[in-house]
Amino acid sequence: xxxxLPIGPIHPAxxxxxxxxxxxxxxxxxxxxxxxGFAHRGIEKLMExxxxxxxxxxxxxxxxxxxxxxQGCYTQxxxxxxxxxxxxxxxxxxxxxxxxERIHSHLLWIGxxxxxxxxxxxxxxxxxxxxxxxDLFEALCGRRVVYSMSTIGGVRRDLPSQFAEKIKKFVxxxxxxxxxxxxxxxRDQTILARFQNVGILKKSDAxxxxxxxxxxxxxxxxxxVRYEESYGAYEGSPYRIVVEDAGDSLAKLLVRIKEIVVSAxxxxxxxxxxxxxxxxxxxPPMAKPPVNEAFSRVEAPRGELxxxxxSDGNLKPYRVKVRTPTLANITSVVAMVKGMYIADIPVxxxxxxxxxxxxxxxxxxxxxxxxxxxxxxxxxxxxxxxWFKKHLNELKEERA
Amino acid sequence: MEYLLYSIIFSxxxxxxxxxxxxxxxxxxxxxxxxxxxKITGPHGVLQPIADFIKLLxxxxxxxxxxxxxxxxxxxxxxxxxxxxxxxxxxFGYSEGLLSIPGDLIIxxxxxxxxxxxxxxxxxxxxxxxANVGAARWAELFISFxxxxxxxxxxITVASRSITISEIISWQAHNLPLIVIAPIAxxxxxxxxxxxxxxxxxxxxxxxxxxxxxxMVELSGRKLAFFRxxxxxxxxxLSALGAVIFLGGPIGPSLPGLELIFGIIWxxxxxxxxxxxxxxxxxxxxxxxIDQAIHLxxxxxxxxxxxxxxxxxxxxxxxxx
Numbered sequence: 001x002x003x004x005l006p007i008g009p010i011h012p013a014x015x016x017x018x019x020x021x022x023x024x025x026x027x028x029x030x031x032x033x034x035x036x037g038f039a040h041r042g043i044e045k046l047m048e049x050x051x052x053x054x055x056x057x058x059x060x061x062x063x064x065x066x067x068x069x070x071q072g073c074y075t076q077x078x079x080x081x082x083x084x085x086x087x088x089x090x091x092x093x094x095x096x097x098x099x100x101e102r103i104h105s106h107l108l109w110i111g112x113x114x115x116x117x118x119x120x121x122x123x124x125x126x127x128x129x130x131x132x133x134x135d136l137f138e139a140l141c142g143r144r145v146v147y148s149m150s151t152i153g154g155v156r157r158d159l160p161s162q163f164a165e166k167i168k169k170f171v172x173x174x175x176x177x178x179x180x181x182x183x184x185x186x187r188d189q190t191i192l193a194r195f196q197n198v199g200i201l202k203k204s205d206a207x208x209x210x211x212x213x214x215x216x217x218x219x220x221x222x223x224x225v226r227y228e229e230s231y232g233a234y235e236g237s238p239y240r241i242v243v244e245d246a247g248d249s250l251a252k253l254l255v256r257i258k259e260i261v262v263s264a265x266x267x268x269x270x271x272x273x274x275x276x277x278x279x280x281x282x283x284p285p286m287a288k289p290p291v292n293e294a295f296s297r298v299e300a301p302r303g304e305l306x307x308x309x310x311s312d313g314n315l316k317p318y319r320v321k322v323r324t325p326t327l328a329n330i331t332s333v334v335a336m337v338k339g340m341y342i343a344d345i346p347v348x349x350x351x352x353x354x355x356x357x358x359x360x361x362x363x364x365x366x367x368x369x370x371x372x373x374x375x376x377x378x379x380x381x382x383x384x385x386x387w388f389k390k391h392l393n394e395l396k397e398e399r400a
Numbered sequence: 401m402e403y404l405l406y407s408i409i410f411s412x413x414x415x416x417x418x419x420x421x422x423x424x425x426x427x428x429x430x431x432x433x434x435x436x437x438x439k440i441t442g443p444h445g446v447l448q449p450i451a452d453f454i455k456l457l458x459x460x461x462x463x464x465x466x467x468x469x470x471x472x473x474x475x476x477x478x479x480x481x482x483x484x485x486x487x488x489x490x491x492f493g494y495s496e497g498l499l500s501i502p503g504d505l506i507i508x509x510x511x512x513x514x515x516x517x518x519x520x521x522x523x524x525x526x527x528x529x530x531a532n533v534g535a536a537r538w539a540e541l542f543i544s545f546x547x548x549x550x551x552x553x554x555x556i557t558v559a560s561r562s563i564t565i566s567e568i569i570s571w572q573a574h575n576l577p578l579i580v581i582a583p584i585a586x587x588x589x590x591x592x593x594x595x596x597x598x599x600x601x602x603x604x605x606x607x608x609x610x611x612x613x614x615x616m617v618e619l620s621g622r623k624l625a626f627f628r629x630x631x632x633x634x635x636x637x638l639s640a641l642g643a644v645i646f647l648g649g650p651i652g653p654s655l656p657g658l659e660l661i662f663g664i665i666w667x668x669x670x671x672x673x674x675x676x677x678x679x680x681x682x683x684x685x686x687x688x689x690i691d692q693a694i695h696l697x698x699x700x701x702x703x704x705x706x707x708x709x710x711x712x713x714x715x716x717x718x719x720x721x
Binding site for chain 1: 432433434435529533536537600601603604607609610611612683684685686687688689690691692
């Protein structure tokens with residue numbers, strides 16, 4: 001007997017609105033269909049109505065957890081648009097925030113994954129260690145979650161006094177804790193039972209489905225923006241790529257634990273080699289950029305984050321396009337969940353570290369027929385050509 | 401008339417003790433996780449379970465259309481009644497319970513199985529995929545844990561040559577506590593009790609992150625309150641049963657003339673020890689999947705119980721016990 005088990009948009013396993021329809025036979029999952037679009041907020045359109053400088057603070061509100069990466073990726077793109085290069089110290093501080101954020105995001109994920117597997121004690125321990133990172137953020141940025149550090153042409157605040165000492169104290173602490181976590185993950189029988197050989201994503205599937213970040217690296221794909229192009233202050237840092245070949249949820253857990261250690265190493269390097277000098281270029285907020293376009297990539301905690309920016313010489317961007325890592329990874333869930341049990345769904349789904357709030361871009365709903373619609377690429381091109389032909393004169397008038 | 405009065409007093413105090421044990425469990429679990437646990441209601445939050453219970457009683461009782469209302473009304477009341485009735489056989493001060501008849505260990509086993517059946521029926525009576533999956537999981541778990549539970553009690557009865565609780569206690573008073581003679585049975589008893597209580601790693605039928613609350617997903621108000629009370633009473637029952645059959649229950653050193661008070665104190669200490677073991681164990685592990693739990697019981701726990709039974713029989717044959 002097979003029946004359809006809807007999970008979401010509101011369900012205790014999902015922290016954010018997303019709908020999965022699973023075809024199950026008893027406890028076995030046969031097929032899955034993700035339906036996205038419940039948290040569309042229209043931020044891309046809103047960005048076209050704000051100035052370049054204001055948008056830096058809108059971009060960081062796309063995601064609550066990887067906010068610094070969104071802001072950093074946006075400002076990195078905007079710097080290409082403005083054709084300015086930020087000072088070294090600014091880049092170093094920006095990278096410092098990125099790496100601290102990666103630690104905090106991965107710790108948060110470890111907690112959530114353990115909660116999904118029913119191990120609430122580990123969840124509490126991981127989030128307790130995360131508090132230490134949040135305290136560091138409070139000292140650095142004055143805020144614990146949304147940091148507002150990057151700006152076009154550098155960062156907004158210099159390091160507070162004694163901050164390097166705090167990082168020096170923090171690095172051995174977090175490394176010691178990660179040793180404990182790794183031991184637990186590899187030795188605890190119940191964790192092994194729930195994570196090992198669960199939700200396997202084959203290497204070929206990971207490449208075909210375009211998985212990014214720890215999801216891809218857990219399947220043995222060497223895909224990391226920090227590795228592919230040295231942006232920020234990564235050049236010369238002790239960065240090393242962490243790859244696990246198993247492809248199951250345990251591999252994704254181990255990748256994240258080891259990446260925290262790598263991030264801790266990078267933090268140590270950054271405070272040791274922090275150059276002196278100005279932290280930003282003090283660009284005037286109303287400066288108009290040249291006509292230009294930019295494609296900016298950073299490695300967010302969840303994977304590759306892409307911003308495409310286009311300027312028509314005005315104070316406001318002509319177009320901002322955001323592609324978040326969750327959108328790239330969500331199709332992998334379908335491949336991972338097939339042949340698993342219902343009980344594995346939360347663990348498998350959580351293993352990509354989904355962030356629906358930053359993923360959802362647009363949803364087409366026909367209000368008259370009360371139907372959702374999914375547009376294929378051809379339909380979308382056809383629709384946009386038709387729209388432009390119809391509105392060409394209006395657009396020309398607007399430009400003039 | 402006298403019996404009616406006694407049983408009412410006993411029931412009320414058993415419910416209060418069960419609430420105290422729930423508070424104890426929550427506090428221990430919270431301390432393992434570096435939290436504080438219930439804190440505000442009463443001294444150190446000891447009244448929190450009672451407050452939760454009263455709050456649930458006042459909540460609206462709503463059901464999905466198409467549920468079996470008769471079964472859902474019957475389930476919570478009957479399961480509370482079954483557990484309370486089986487608590488009557490547990491000796492909490494004297495070496496006999498409020499009720500004591502030959503073969504009362506069997507009655508406790510039967511009554512606790514009735515509760516399991518009520519849970520199963522409640523799961524299937526609701527019109528919800530989550531509840532049905534939860535009930536199916538509970539049924540699968542039930543056929544796995546009930547057998548080792550009964551066989552580990554069987555090795556106790558073979559060792560003490562009795563199926564009456566008061567005689568098991570008096571046997572332990574004259575010989576050794578049964579924890580020394582049947583340590584493997586203790587382990588299997590704890591495993592199957594954890595499953596019976598739906599505590600991690602066996603909280604599979606109500607796995608919050610997988611199937612919402614499983615078999616109790618559509619319950620609200622009084623029905624939920626009574627099922628939670630059932631779980632608390634079962635927690636008390638299994639802790640007390642463990643204390644009685646493995647640690648000798650109310651027996652222990654005492655002063656002449658004060659046997660009852662010392663009996664209650666010894667019984668309380670031993671019950672708390674078992675409750676503590678259950679709480680700590682559930683804080684240290686992740687949740688098993690249903691197939692893994694069944695595998696664990698049928699491949700590891702049940703052979704262990706039979707092994708223990710054989711050892712006990714051999715010891716008896718060669719005259720050691």
